[in-house]
Amino acid sequence: MTSPIAGGVDCDVHPALPHLTSLLPYLNDYWRDQVTTRGMVDLVSQSYPQNSPITARPDWRPETGKPAESLSDMQRHVLDPFKLKHAICNPLYGVQMVFSEDMQAAFCRALNDWLAKEWLDRDPRLRGSIVIPTQSVEKAVAEIERCAQDKRFIQVLMLVMGDMPLGKRVLWPIYEAAERLELPVGIHAGSAYHNPPTAVGWGSYHIEDYVGQAQAFQAQLTSLIVEGVFAKYPRLKMVMLESGVSWIAPYLWRLHKFWRGVRMETPWVDRAPLEIVRSNIRFSLQPFDAPPEPETLIRLFEHMQSDELVLFSTDYPHWQFDDQDALPEGLSPDLVRKIMIDNPHATYPRLT
Amino acid sequence: MNIQFRESQEAESPLTVKPAIADCDIHPARASRTELYPYLAKRWQHHLEVYGVHAYQGMMEGPPYPKAQPNASRRDAWPPEGGPQGSSLSFMQKQLLDPNNVQLGVLNPLNTGQGIRNHELSAALCSAINDWQIDKWTSKDKRLKASIVVGNEDGLSAAAEIRERAGDKNFVQVLLLSRNVEPLGQRRYWPIYQAAEEAGLPVGVHAFGFGGNPITPSGWPSYYIEEMVGHSQCQQSALASLVLEGVFERFPKLKMVMIEAGFGWAPSLCWRLDKVWQRLRSEVPHVKRPPSEYIREQVWWTTQPMEDPERREDLFDVIKWIGWDRLLFATDYPHWDYDEPSRVLPAGVSEANREAFYLGNAKKLYGVS
Numbered sequence: 001m002t003s004p005i006a007g008g009v010d011c012d013v014h015p016a017l018p019h020l021t022s023l024l025p026y027l028n029d030y031w032r033d034q035v036t037t038r039g040m041v042d043l044v045s046q047s048y049p050q051n052s053p054i055t056a057r058p059d060w061r062p063e064t065g066k067p068a069e070s071l072s073d074m075q076r077h078v079l080d081p082f083k084l085k086h087a088i089c090n091p092l093y094g095v096q097m098v099f100s101e102d103m104q105a106a107f108c109r110a111l112n113d114w115l116a117k118e119w120l121d122r123d124p125r126l127r128g129s130i131v132i133p134t135q136s137v138e139k140a141v142a143e144i145e146r147c148a149q150d151k152r153f154i155q156v157l158m159l160v161m162g163d164m165p166l167g168k169r170v171l172w173p174i175y176e177a178a179e180r181l182e183l184p185v186g187i188h189a190g191s192a193y194h195n196p197p198t199a200v201g202w203g204s205y206h207i208e209d210y211v212g213q214a215q216a217f218q219a220q221l222t223s224l225i226v227e228g229v230f231a232k233y234p235r236l237k238m239v240m241l242e243s244g245v246s247w248i249a250p251y252l253w254r255l256h257k258f259w260r261g262v263r264m265e266t267p268w269v270d271r272a273p274l275e276i277v278r279s280n281i282r283f284s285l286q287p288f289d290a291p292p293e294p295e296t297l298i299r300l301f302e303h304m305q306s307d308e309l310v311l312f313s314t315d316y317p318h319w320q321f322d323d324q325d326a327l328p329e330g331l332s333p334d335l336v337r338k339i340m341i342d343n344p345h346a347t348y349p350r351l352t
Numbered sequence: 353m354n355i356q357f358r359e360s361q362e363a364e365s366p367l368t369v370k371p372a373i374a375d376c377d378i379h380p381a382r383a384s385r386t387e388l389y390p391y392l393a394k395r396w397q398h399h400l401e402v403y404g405v406h407a408y409q410g411m412m413e414g415p416p417y418p419k420a421q422p423n424a425s426r427r428d429a430w431p432p433e434g435g436p437q438g439s440s441l442s443f444m445q446k447q448l449l450d451p452n453n454v455q456l457g458v459l460n461p462l463n464t465g466q467g468i469r470n471h472e473l474s475a476a477l478c479s480a481i482n483d484w485q486i487d488k489w490t491s492k493d494k495r496l497k498a499s500i501v502v503g504n505e506d507g508l509s510a511a512a513e514i515r516e517r518a519g520d521k522n523f524v525q526v527l528l529l530s531r532n533v534e535p536l537g538q539r540r541y542w543p544i545y546q547a548a549e550e551a552g553l554p555v556g557v558h559a560f561g562f563g564g565n566p567i568t569p570s571g572w573p574s575y576y577i578e579e580m581v582g583h584s585q586c587q588q589s590a591l592a593s594l595v596l597e598g599v600f601e602r603f604p605k606l607k608m609v610m611i612e613a614g615f616g617w618a619p620s621l622c623w624r625l626d627k628v629w630q631r632l633r634s635e636v637p638h639v640k641r642p643p644s645e646y647i648r649e650q651v652w653w654t655t656q657p658m659e660d661p662e663r664r665e666d667l668f669d670v671i672k673w674i675g676w677d678r679l680l681f682a683t684d685y686p687h688w689d690y691d692e693p694s695r696v697l698p699a700g701v702s703e704a705n706r707e708a709f710y711l712g713n714a715k716k717l718y719g720v721s
Contacts, residue, residue, distance in 0.1 A: 054632065164571040165578070191569065198589035199582060201534045201565045204597060207632040208535070211592045211624055212569065215585035219568035222581045227574060246623055250616025250670060251584075253659035258580050260660075261689060262420040265575055274662070289624035296673070303666045319631065 002327040004312075006083035008340030009351065012188075012241050012284045012313035013078060013087045015119050016066040017111065026110035026117075031103070043094030043107075045190060047206055054206075056317040067317040071122055078316045079125055082326070086344075086351060087316075088155060088186075089119055090129045090241060096159050096192045101135035105143065108133045112147050120152045127351065129157035129186055137170060141177045148181040154350040155239070156183050160216045161191035167220075167227030175229055179236040182349040184282075187220060189213040189242035214289065217243040218251050221281065225255070228268040230280045237347055239282045242315060244289035249303035252277060278306050282347050284313035285339060286326060294330025301335070311347060312340040371707075372455040373693055374714035375448070376654045377558070377611050377682035378496075380459050380489055381423075383435035391480035396473060405468050405477075408533070408564040417576040421688045429686035437686040441492055448685045449495055452693050455711065456720050457496045458682075459485055460527055460558050460611065466504045467529070467562040474503035478513055482523075490522040497720065499527035499556060505563075507543035514544065518551035524718040525554045529561025530583065530613060536590040537597030545603045554607040554652070554717060557590060559583035580689075587613035588621050591651070595625060598638035600646035607717065608651050612684060615653035619673040622647055648675065652717055654682035655709070656691040664698055676705040680714045 017023065020042045024032050034040070048054060056067030060077050068074055079087055095107040108131045115128045130147040132140035147153045156178050158166065166187065178185050191209075196202045198212045199219065217240050230236060255273045263269060269276075290297050301307070314326050327336060345351055382388065389397050409416075421427060423436055429447065431440030438444065449457060465477025478501045485498035500517045502510035517523050526548045534540060536557065548555045560583065566572045567582040587610055600606065610618075625643035633639065653674065661667050671679065683690050697706060715721065 161570045165568055165573045166570065168574065195569055195571050196565050197569050198535060198593075199565060199567050199569055199586045200531055200536070200589045200593070201563060203535050203589075203593050204538070205635050207628055207635050208592060208596050210628055210632070211596070211621075212589055214620070214624055215588050216569045218585050219573070219578070219582055220570060222578050223568070223570075223573050226577050244620075244624055246620040247617060249661070249666065250614070250620065250659055253616055253661045253667070254584055254614050254657070255581050257657060257660040258577050258689075262577050262580070265420065265577055287627075289620065289627055291619070291623050291673075299669050303661070303669070305662070 002329055002331045002336060004082050004327055005336060005340055007085045008082065008312050009344035010078060010082065010084050010087040010314050010316070011239065011311040011344055012090055012286070013074065013316040014068055014092050014318065015074065015089050015115065016069040017091060017093045017114065018065060018069045023107065023110040023114060026113040027106060031106040034103070043097065045092060045094035045097055047209070054319055057319050060317040071119060074316065075123065078314055079123065082314070084125060086125050086127055088127045088129060088348075089115060090157055090186060090188055091115055091131055092188065092190060093131070095131060096134065096162065096190075099135065101133055101139055104133035104135050105139040108143055109146070112143065112153070116150060116152065127152055127154045129153070129155040130183070131157050132174065134158060134162055137173050141173050144174065144177045144181065144183065148183060151350055154183065154348045156185045158185060158187055159190045159192055160187050160213065160220055160243070161195065161197060163192065163194045165220060165223035167223030167225070167229050169227065172229070172232065175233050175236055179233040184237035184239050184347055186239045186241050187217070191216070213242065214244045214247050218247060221251070221277070222255060225273050225276050226259070226266045226269055228266065230276050231268050231270050237280055237282065239284065239311065239347060241284045241313070242287060243283050244287070245283050245285070245310060246289050246291070246300055248277070248283065248309070249300070278309070281309070282311050282343065283309055284311050286313045286315040287318070288328050290328055297328060297330045307335055307338050308343055308346065310339050311344050370453040371710065372453050373681055373710040374456040374458070375452070375454045375683050375685065376458045376609070376680040376714050377656060378444075378448070378457045378459050378685050379438050379687060380461055380485065381436045381438035383439040388477070388480045388484055391483045392476060396476045399473060405473065406470055407467050408469060408562050417579045420576060424688055425686045426688055426690055441489060444685070445493065448683065449493070454495055456714055456718065458524060458714075458718065459489055459496055459498050460556065461485065461499070461501055462558070462560065464501045466501065471503055471506040471509065475506065475509040475513065478503050482513070482517060486522045497524040497718065498522050499525050500553070501527050502544060504528055504532055504561070505540070507540050511543035511547035514547035514551055514553070518553070523553070524720065525556045525609065528555060528557050530557050530559055530586045530590045531561035531563050531565065531567070533563035535593030537593030537595070537599050542599070542602070545599055545606050549603045549606045552719070554609050556609040556611050557587065558611040559587060559613040583612070584614045584617055588617055591621065591647070592625060595643045595646055596636055596639060598636070600650045601638055601640055606650060609654060609680065609717070610651060611654045612656060612682070614657065614659055615655065615674060615679065616659035616667070616670050618647070618653065619670060652678050652680055652713070654680045655696065656682040656684045657689045658691055658696055676708055677713055679709050680717065681710045
């Protein structure tokens with residue numbers, strides 16, 4: 001195994017909201033009343049039961065409640081054993097699935113306040129991502145500006161599958177605010193299920209949805225690049241969270257070829273897609289969809305032609321890696337240092 | 353840019369023979385709107401005049417993502433006698449088959465009877481296009497072989513069309529497109545795979561098609577380039593569906609060809625499938641072996657458009673991971689992103705790999721001597 005080094009940054013941990021009612025203290029009277037009067041139940045964005053074995057590594061599962069709903073568990077399972085300097089909390093609560101922009105805005109605001117109070121206040125190693133109500137760009141920008149006053153919020157969080165491709169111009173005020181406030185935009189695996197989870201329709205199985213996340217990231221990168229997001233906001237960083245990394249190089253070869261062929265369609269794309277990815281896009285490490293052999297893995301990293309693209313992550317408490325083997329076999333000590341320390345700090349300006 | 357000049361010792365011989373190749377993706381076109389009418393019952397001719405094809409989209413003409421060039425074709429591919437690019441056999445012979453020494457050319461007609469909501473019309477049009485391929489193309493040039501176009505959304509009528517054509521040496525594969533109403537592994541398509549396996553014909557899955565789903569899982573993008581790049585994501589999802597629904601397990605002699613959607617993504621998709629399958633295999637007990645094994649044994653890839661890395665050796669890593677025995681050279685004639693045979697592989701590839709890539713793999717797969 002490749003050993004992690006102390007002082008690293010885990011760019012993808014998932015504190016769990018115990019229940020929708022956990023947000024009640026952070027909602028105003030109207031929304032508190034809505035939640036209770038209408039008998040709203042928990043918002044769970046995964047398609048399998050909460051106590052299913054696939055929701056968490058077995059040794060990270062608490063006796064009661066959701067995995068990763070307790071700070072002490074997170075400390076004991078990840079923060080302490082990996083000797084982390086920081087961990088970035090990306091709450092994956094089902095607020096993205098709500099269609100009402102008013103309700104979504106109220107829930108996002110409450111979720112962000114909950115994260116600050118119940119996690120960031122209680123462990124100085126933790127940093128937060130701002131969950132935004134994507135049904136309203138105006139409300140999303142307002143929430144970013146509100147939360148950004150707290151310097152512990154270091155990223156804006158969106159899902160890879162939402163209502164529209166992420167490069168669409170209507171979303172640009174979100175990116176303008178993120179760039180202005182030095183917040184990278186993290187794009188996490190997952191769907192609001194407002195569209196079929198693959199580009200060829202609805203599959204039968206969870207495993208199919210999961211494999212399909214990689215294709216969703218590919219489509220979003222195309223959209224972000226060709227719409228010109230990084231021509232307009234050159235300092236904006238985006239981080240693909242739980243995207244997998246082994247597809248990056250061959251995907252870019254194809255995009256690059258077509259860009260050369262039809263760039264007259266999108267003349268504002270002023271740099272080659274390869275260059276844009278190297279300067280503006282980063283990818284989290286786990287879950288690592290890599291080949292079993294270390295020598296193949298070394299070639300894969302060489303295909304990326306950059307050692308700055310990948311950021312360390314455990315994806316705590318999810319099930320993707322075993323024991324402490326968060327780093328795949330075959331990585332050099334230099335690359336481990338870049339992945340665990342240098343690359344995250346270069347990506348997140350607020351990470352101090 | 354450096355240009356080297358060299359005095360020719362003598363005039364180049366016009367008889368220089370290029371090594372024979374197979375072109376596994378040629379698109380024959382109709383010269384006129386009514387060219388299929390002789391193969392259609394009066395009822396369907398009338399239907400087309402009054403109602404059109406009624407596809408899984410609203411537009412009769414004019415794609416929502418306009419192509420980069422007319423008919424997405426090479427600007428030099430207009431036949432001198434008129435008609436759209438790819439509609440003239442004599443011009444195709446002159447421009448593609450003769451100069452490149454194409455020994456085997458596989459026809460994949462697009463804009464046919466597929467992706468049509470009226471399944472009876474779909475079946476009638478597919479049957480017509482199959483007759484037309486024989487009359488206009490394969491009976492007139494023995495280098496050309498046809499693909500059985502089938503009504504993709506109605507597995508039973510598609511299977512009937514395959515059985516009707518089975519054993520006819522004009523046809524070397526069954527043709528599907530990657531984008532359908534559902535992912536290609538779904539049960540509605542199984543009769544197609546069963547009939548193809550019985551007939552000993554590979555099933556080609558060409559990029560494109562239309563089943564009403566947005567071309568990203570996050571809705572409709574804005575540009576033609578997103579559609580073009582997106583075909584490789586569609587193909588990956590379609591192939592994942594085929595594996596995870598157990599199509600290869602159920603039809604172990606079935607062979608499939610991924611056409612015009614790239615191949616660079618194949619190793620990555622296999623690693624991802626294998627890794628996730630190890631964790632989640634209890635959800636899909638019908639998938640008995642690691643997904644990559646089915647793909648290694650039962651899937652081939654056409655080469656065009658070749659991925660284009662900055663460093664050529666990176667692509668050769670990928671080809672090695674896929675297997676030199678699994679790639680089938682294709683030009684995509686007459687489309688604009690045509691790959692020129694002489695420029696695809698640089699020097700340094702072994703003679704055996706070069707021969708397999710350009711010709712041998714295709715002859716073996718398609719059973720053509």
